[in-house]
Amino acid sequence: MLYNVFIDPFLQMVQAPDLLVQTLWEGLVAGVLYALIALGFVLIFKASGVFNFAQGIMVVFAALTLVGLYEKGVPALLALILTIGVMYVLAWSTERFVLRPLVNQPDIILFMATFGLTYVLIGLGEFIFGGNTKTMITEQLFLPKGAIDVQMLGGRVTFQKLDIAAAVIAGAMVAGLAAFFQYTRIGRALRAVADSHKAALSVGISLNQIWVIVWFTAGIVALVTGIMWGARSDVSFGLQIIALKALPVLILGGFTSVPGAIVGGLIIGIGEKLGEFYWGPLVGGGIESWLAFLIALAFLLFRPQGLFGDKIIERI
């Protein structure tokens, strides 16, 4: 038993390094995509203190809108632009009709309100575009197809071109967001709001405007995530489950940290795939569904605020 848990998996890794590389790569890609969803959470949590449960459904809704518009005869690029518009409308109406009336309420109430938002988006999406599964329009958006096989380490490792594109786009987006936060006027305002609502208000930053921007940014992140996930599987409401997968990423990295979301995503993605591949068979497989949570839980017991989260200081 001990041998099977502690020694055998590592022997397997050494004996078949090509499989190890393949597993690591898959974990990396999954991790990047988890990180993207977590990024959407973090953006909103930092700026408005709202734990946005609707992020997962926003991913689905964005992807669904894009595909739905395309199916209705709108050219792909125009559909993309229109979808961005829809995400803006969504952000604006969320701020206007959900957040603004609920300002200054306890966290759990805002959390609950995003649940309501989730249901509204599910209903709207099903109502407008139907509940059936759709295929993501990959070629029309100039995403590459096929795979590259690389001979290495005495075996063959397959890289899906789509996965490479996903990793590159995600990386570019994170860099872009970081630059946006660091160097633009709006970015500075966002960081100020994240630091302290009251102080930001007192220097004349409009909270409402900032919230719209943040939700819009999270909507764009959701759209990109939706395109990537949709291309890997299908566009369906089942996709919102991946939002739950992003939660361990969040607590691992800390709710308030953008780099935390990225690093956490990679740790969870890789850990999950390695665990499933090497240790999963011992207990009958399927451990992917909870392994991530256990990894995150173990981290939390040592660092309650996550890896990079702000230190929680409590006073009476």
Next chain:
Amino acid sequence: MFYREAGQFKSTYESDMAVFPIRQDLIGVLAIIAVAYVLIPMTGKFFIGTVMIPFLVFVMASIGLNILTGYTGLLSLGTGAFMGVGAYACYKLTTIFPGVNILIWIVVSGFFSAAIGVLFGLPSLRIKGFYLAVATLAAQFFLQWCFVRIPWLFNYNASGAIEVPARMVLDIPVTGPNATELTRYYVLLTMVVFFTWIASNLVRGRYGRQWMAIRDMDIAAELMGIRPLQAKLLSFAVSSFYCGVAGAMMMFLWYGGGEASDAFNINLSFNILFMVIIGGLGSMIGCFFGAAMLHLVPIFLKFGLPAIGFPIGGATAEHLTHLIIGVLIIFFLIVEPHGLARLWATGKQKLRMWPFPY
């Protein structure tokens, strides 16, 4: 006019601390219980089977979650799994000891759930808030995985489902295919009334006060001499006990068997949480309101709208249900963030003053 405490003098501490200090409240509750026992059974099979039985099960689970989230302030998303533990424990117990009264096993299965709850409650000593909510999600997914992957739990059935055996109490079939809606309803009602009574006394007493102190500020509570370890774990235990009993009820008295691993999924956890928050955190009557609202609105949309002349198809109805529930949740949160229970309290206060509000 008819609802006020004028003239009701309290001469002992006991009467001052009674659950219903106003006599009209007591009469009202007794009237509601009487209606539940006498009038509702006359409404027929359909109403009892689709409305009342699920409603009572949800009330039980909401009370459980409310003790944890509403009274102790620990957010949990693992309710569904704890309910599942109760259902599987009850199933194992009644198949191993078929001679024992099934009602005893339904209650005892709560203790198994409580033990699991304490285990997953341990992290709550170190982490709190949304971090804890995610930690309880670990319980949800891990336990759900166990329900599917450990065949011992469902007695190596080929279907992987719980097959509820027929059990008699006093020669009346209570579970299984022969049990009528009415029997199951009476059993459920009696248990829910009993456990609501226990819970409402528990939260008014010493432990309830400890929990509320922890909820309001745990560091201050600790400084005042409340031991967070005991209080939090006890809260997890009691809460999981209620959820476990609710799960056993759900499987044995409502579903009557079926894909248990599907029934106790994350959506159930979320649903119970909605009920608690919409009903009112930290309020017993809120559990009833929340369960009623979130259970009845979809039923109304499904059966009520076609009946009054809105012909909508099955799929559209489902989409509309999502949309309407979402809007309702947001609407109620905006109107009254403290839940329906607060609306109820406001209404009662208004009634006390009526018709001379000054």
